Amino acid sequence: MTDKMMSRRRLIEAAAGALLLSGCSSQDESSTKKVKKQGKIKKADASDQSKHLRDKDDLYEVYDDSGIVTMYLTVSRGNSSENTDHSWAEINTYSVYDYQAMDVERYQVLGLLQPGDDKGPVAGEVGYGEEAPNATVQVRGQSSSKGVQKNYKVELKRGKGTWRQQRSIALNKHMSEGLRFRNKMAYDLIRGIPQMMGLRTQFVHLWVCDQTEKSNDTFADYGLFTQVEQLNKTALKAHGLDKDGHLYKVNNFEFERYKDIIKLADDPSFNQADFDYLLETKGDSDHSKLIEMLDALNDDSQKIDDVLATYFDSENLVYWMAFQILTGNCDTQNRNFYLYSPLNSKGWYFLDWDNDGMLRKRELEIQDHTDYSSWERGVSNYWVNVLFRRALKSKLFRRELDDAVKDVRSFLTEARLSKMIKHYREVTESLVFASPDIDHLPVTKDEYEQIAAAIPSEIEENYKSYRESYKKPMPFYIGVPQIENGKLRINWDASYDFETRDIRYTVELARDYAITDVVFKAEDVLLPEVTCDAPDTGQYFARVRATNSDGYTQDAFDYYVTDDGKQYGMKCFYVQDGGKVVEDTYAEG
Template identity: 55%
Template sequence: YKVNYFEFQRDADVIRLADDPKYNLSKFEEKLEVKGNSDHTKLIAMLNQLNDYSVPMSSILGKYFDTENLAYWMAFQLLTGNTDTQSRNMYLYSPTNSDTFYVLDWDNDGMLMRKENQLRNTSEGSSWEQGVSNYWGNVLFRRCLQTKSFRDELDTAVKREYNYMNANRINGMVSHYESITNQYLWKTPDSTYEPLTRAQYDVVAGQLHDEIEQNYKTYRESYDKPMPFFIGTPQADNGKLKINWDTSFDFRGEDLSYDITVAKDYLCKDVVFSKTNLALPQIVMDLPSDGQYFVRVRARNTSGKMQDAFDYYVTEHGKTYGTKCFYIKSGQVVEDDNGQ
């Protein structure tokens, strides 16, 4: 299967056997594009086990997934900063006569883009797209990361790949490939589509190993922060507004608290409500007047490390901010023109 958008949830209304009267191939392939056998029996059996939290992940890894494969795949994405791999840009492959699924690398055009994004003033993504928290919204990867034996194997894979991607190797490869591509890059038609100036190109090429170095540091530090979570849809009732959110998770087992801000702008400067050090993941506030509002929730552990919610708002310029947008009309929370 080519993973188009799939977080390994059961999705029983869509992920069905091909001979099921309710099977809809178009809906199925919005999540998983069928590239091999259309018998989805193994896939459904795996998803049933994976989404049954009474089944320990250790037995699932031993049967339905190969730990080494998952660890080295994730290690590569983490070190290269290929963040758009939480729920797509991969293949899911299971050989004939085997229950085991393997995650295969596909589409690396988002890797090693930090400096280029800075030079082009484009969005670098949400704050949680850093280190292991990038994969927390995916059932498979979250359950793996919650399993110590997997984290140990991932750490081994990251260290080995990090040592392999040393400065001499990366800089030598950059120099070699530049000698081939430069003769075409600055001539038409290639130069027409090159988004960087020659000086910017040289800056990006000269610091690729620095990005790997930074990504390795970010990976190590990401275990010290709480994990991201989702904010629920605000509920209006009898002149009050209730907002709740999922609990966060801390790898070190530290106590967590939450800070919430409700504002009229996505930067949360025009504040209508604010509360800090909340122990429970919910608040009740007076219902504000009709209009557009933004809610930001952050989790903080006892060490002071903070994490944003998964929810984000995208501006018309493509910038992302860690806020959830909602609308109030006639004293009720309503959808906008886009059904959101």
Template identity: 40%
Template sequence: MLGKKPFILSILAAGAVLAGCTQEATEQKDVQTAAPSHVEQTQTAGGEGLVENRRVYEQDVDGSIAYLYVTIVNEENDESETTTFSEINRSLDGINEQGEDLKAKIIMQEGTADGPATGLFGYGETRANGTIEVRGESSRAFQQKSYKLRLFKSTGNWRDQSNINLNKHRPDITRVRQKLSFDYFEQIPNMTSLRTQFVNLKIKDLTGKKPDRDYVDYGLFTQIEQPNKYFLQSHGLDRNGNLYKTNDFEFHRYEDKIKLATDPTYDKQAFESILEIKGSEDHQKLISMLDDLHDPIMNVQDFLDKHFDRENYYTWVAANILMGNSDTSDHNFYLYSPSNSEKWYLLPWDYDLSWGFFEEETKRSPQSGVGKWQFGISNYWISGLHRRVFKDPENVKVLNEKIEELSKIITKEQTDKYLQSYYPIASKYVKQQPDLYNLPQDVSKFDYEYGIISGEPERNKKRYYEAQENPMPFFMGEPEAEGDKLLFTWDHSYDLQGDDLTYDITIGYDPALTKVYTKATGLTKADYTAKYPGKGRFYWKVIVRDRKGNEQTAFDRVDNDEVTYHGVKEFVLK
């Protein structure tokens, strides 16, 4: 591999505004009839498929909202904890100088819209029963924070969960894309989901110079289940199995970081920069899978049969494509393997930037543009696993079949039902303080963006098939001087139809390549030699074309003055 991927964006098609959404911002108690009823477990096909206990979702009521009351208390704290909630919120990232999350002790209670209620969790508590901290990655810097509540073991669980993730989803003005995705995953065979719940959070801070007398409304959040050993157990899976959260995992071998825990040179922190360990720390199966993946002698079908559950694998890819979640090529998913099996399963995580989000973002900031490769299979070509799998035409055919199968589940009609059940809650909170404060765009855009969601799966399917006609993206290398010449090289592209490919290269003085130094077209090899241009800053771009004229650019990109130039790479000669 010659280069490193850029940050992934996607673009999807827009559509008409959802009709029939009620404008009443009232709590719905009976909207669970809008969605299919929960089944006990997934259906298996041909002896394959991920089986889980789906009774775990019986507490979910898709159009309901829970009210959580959190009191920040002055009690003795650990070193990583702070005594003031304002210190947590003022912090840029919620982390102290030692790199630990700032925490404060809390009393968490559940109630109604009027306050904590008798018979619900935490009622009558006078001592801390948990802690609060900021959660998320890039979202930590937002003024509207997301929070994690950790309940003490001695106080029990809230809805069978001890880690309560409360996500604000600030970039998503609709606040429903995450919940919609996981409500769908509850119905999709060969897949797990995560329990979700709309939450209105109210906080009373007793740790400041002027303690709050009443609870302060922090608005709407989505509570989402934490994948960990307890998640595995409650979903009927193997809590002793392997479970990894992917951070920057392109299915390379990573021999310098991915090692056995018994290896004297094992560095857990380095390992977790790629894969966070949420289950067993025995990495033998993971290493065996990666070794076989990068063994050119091993047939890809034999590899899949040995290491992956095919039904789960194709379901995960197809669901991401239909939901428009392109930010899953190297992160935002979990890897799971039960202790009594060699098989690996891909589990979903983080869908708040799906369902047309990036298309609308690109419309608002057209200068950011979008890479042509960020649709369908080409979006996953950056991954060593997906690239090897889909170089086999038979596997593309199977994915096409899975796309059609899931299209009968993820439909416009069913999506409309989900959205109608969420609308009274989402519209009520987004259109009032505090959620109205610091929205990513004007609140008048809420109904439009809410309305385009239900048409996304059909538009994404159309784009998926269209993108298969284009060659696959590739990486560009670093130019190398050879005397008075400069050698440019790049990875070979790949065409799913097996067409012959040619390359066009342009070298210029600006990222838009309006000032050209030299160019060449119709190259059949993945290299080009140019006369040395002298000192300065230069840019170059390679376009690959098949015999029918379908084209593709490289993964590389240049960000310059808030403008993104896709398929372009910069180099400096001194």
């Protein structure tokens, strides 16, 4: 923690202590009598109370999380009533998308979880000396569930004990991440930023004994995992938050109103599956407060500064956003975070979740992967989100964000990151560079060295991208082209410039996403629409770019997905016989 942040925390704690030692203390009898005699007792108005969230420092001091914990997991078949009558092979075969196609719940097996050390289970830990299962086990995650190596959710049964006061144990492999320590690193960094709420994490070496098919007493090495505390009622209580409050896991949500989906749960037309696609309910299921906030946010007649003051804590928003921007954790525009609100409050807070995509610029470059570039750098990455789009149009919010970015930047120093990386490497490399993990690592040892060495400098690169993003026009969406009377019409939303600079557009129509086989091109376009002769049947790519009067250029939001990643700024579509235009929806990602 920087001296600046440490001093801020000490000031807050000192102020709190001073209040407790003031005339309100029952131990200072003379002071109490004096206050009562003068009739000057002053009660704080509820509106004056601080709405900032602060994590509990002592929560992280109970256990040493700097090394690796070994866990032994014995899996066996259960019963059909609990959906545990399955084999370990089945558990590791199917992805979440397979379950969706089969229209069944994720398969589970019974498990006996026994934490310990490299010699075996340790006395005093959950499951020690037991033979009967104490948990259920299933694959966790979404896109990660398609990987060869899986992430697991181990749910300890009620009455069977806890591990570090937790019943739900999430073990993440981070298979697509070459270093395998980024998520742990993120939460360790967040602990040093008072304005952010973190979660407890621990490196885990997992061994599994499969008894689902036959009798077996041999444990197989499953390599390195990162355990991350699950955001649930137990975690909320542990971190000093309201366990009975509202908590949503954000899956695909840009803070649009979505009136056909986001309704009260007792509405006859409410569809839980559709709601979960946007937001998974992890707390109170009364959505009325969420609806109230979204109604206000999507009402352009209400000033955004007033909406933020009523329904959000700007400190929470700007520090969460600053951390994502500086660490380059780009896949956070509409997912990979939680929304939390205390039960008797209108306020909503962002809670951090899933950081294995941070500080990956060099790794993506080595892999010739184009993702997380173009508009996904800087503030433009959040322009798709109604909340941040409206907030960023506020000069007050931009000033607060800039202050937060500078503050967090002063904490994320190269020296700090280098020291942390050195430690993580010492702890994890013996597992990362051994089977089974080395067999599926997406980088070579030489590439690993390059990536680890480049991480500390990425903060400054991301800071420069942040500063430059204000100079560019903001991204926008391209409409689906239409053919009418032998003409192809291409239109798009107008771009936005923070300094209201003049914006012109360049439009290209090509038969390839590299935009080399060009059919039509128009430059210096003022209005967001062009027409050209209708092309022949086939696949086409319409690319639109906005350039302001200072010469800064921005791509459209739309992109085309290839094996190498995203090709930015273009809409892919097909012209069929009869002039029908069909959009390539997969191209949207």
